[in-house]
Amino acid sequence: MEPQRHDDEWAAIRLIVRRYALSRTRQPDLADDIAQQAVLNAIEYQQNHIVISLHALAFRIADNLIKGHYRRLKPISDISEIDGMACARPLPDRITEDRAETRAMLEALNKMPPLRRDVFMRRRLDGQSCEDIGRALNLNPKAIEKHITRALVDLHAARRKWREVETPDKTIKPDNDIEEGWAS
Amino acid sequence: MIKVVNEPSLLSVEDEAAAWVVAMMAETVPAHTERQFELWIKAHPDHAQAYADMCASWQAAPVEDALTFKRRQGASRQFISVVVGGALAACLVLGFVGVNTRSVMLPSFKPQPTYSASLMTGPGDIQDVALPDGTRIALSGNSALTVRYEGRRRQVNLTRGEAWFDVAHDESRAFHVAAGEAEVKVVGTAFNIDLLDAVTTEVSVYRGKVQVAAGERSVDLTLGQKAISQNGRIARSMFDAQAIPDWREGWFEAEDIELGRLIAEVNRFAKTPVRIADPDLAAKTVSGRFKVSDPALVLSGLKQVYGIEVRQGKTVTVLTK
Known part of the structure; x- marks a missing residue:
């Protein structure tokens, strides 16, 4: 047992x-x-x-x-410049889809309070630690974590909304649940 | 994990998952954080799913692309709102991951507020909590207590394990701790209580003065004194109060201590509970300074020094002679 x-x-x-x-x-x-x-x-x-x-x-x-x-x-073709965005993703058939998703993410970023966006950008894009960001902005690292968490929740909500799906992956059937999950 | 009972959780599973993603993406994740994470993610299938989804959103390439784009766009503009936003943010530090600090940080200027909370920790999970009056409690692993502030009385019941108290001075509201059969009464002080079993309680005083009562008897303890109350008897002795309690650093100092007692300390940290096969072995005494926060290390030490057999099962570790 x-x-x-x-x-x-x-x-x-x-x-x-x-x-x-x-x-x-x-x-x-x-x-x-x-x-x-x-x-x-x-x-x-x-x-x-x-x-x-x-x-x-x-x-x-x-x-x-x-x-x-x-x-x-990673393909040789130049997909690193799409709408002026750095993009390291390699599957050409997904580029259009990803561009739309990126636009959705951009909207979510625009809606954020500037501080939340700035803090998230430092963490996610520049890889700064919460302690470093806290020092730079004169804020408690816990507060920084809180901002990053809020930003992530915002982006996640936007991403989920964009995909317009609920993804109940509770059933263990390998593939079936997925197709419906990601068809969009 | 700490649960505050008097307020419903303010965090949705998604909020919790996001907080965990942020915590787990740090360069270095402290062991106790990772332990709490594992307890949380295994606590409910929804937790695991929410974490997987949130983690994917964190890593999502479109998010990175959007950020890069935003950065370029924003580079030409001035960024002025950081200072204002910063001040605002300082007022908005909310609770985090299960530790519902919001309710624990209720403003203390309210007139004699009624306050109650219930705190619980899993193995290896030490929690530091600030109560509304400024009192701090550090709860050791696998321990539980309840807090109730009402009228002129601050009451804590330690129902399991061990806790360290730094009590805010307030003569108008005495601070009581009940642990097993012992009752500790203080005004403002720092002390440690270890509830060894239902009838045995050890109280050590690190600052100020406390009164320990058990049954008919009571003794006053001051700095550097500790008392063991057992079956209505209280024995007083001295200890080194310069350092904070050993367990807060994960150490346990044993001098001719019964193996059972040592293993009880280990079990406050062990993910797999450790059991002793027979009472004779449990009564055997051991000595040494043990890193109880690292159960595997303690067990291998016991094996080497005392020849105790360690049988590692999937759900329980058994010690035999």
């Missing part, structure tokens, strides 16, 4: 990582592969290391896999 519980835990992690990978890549097959690989790597890793959060570990590995995937796919 104990190994069973263990398996269940990994299955749950695989499912949630898949949901994450799917939301990022919008390719069900790729999301399957990434989730599968992330869990295998995580299982191997935790055999030799002390891991506090298996979820955090699996997400981190999935991030690296997604990054690696796109790095391999």
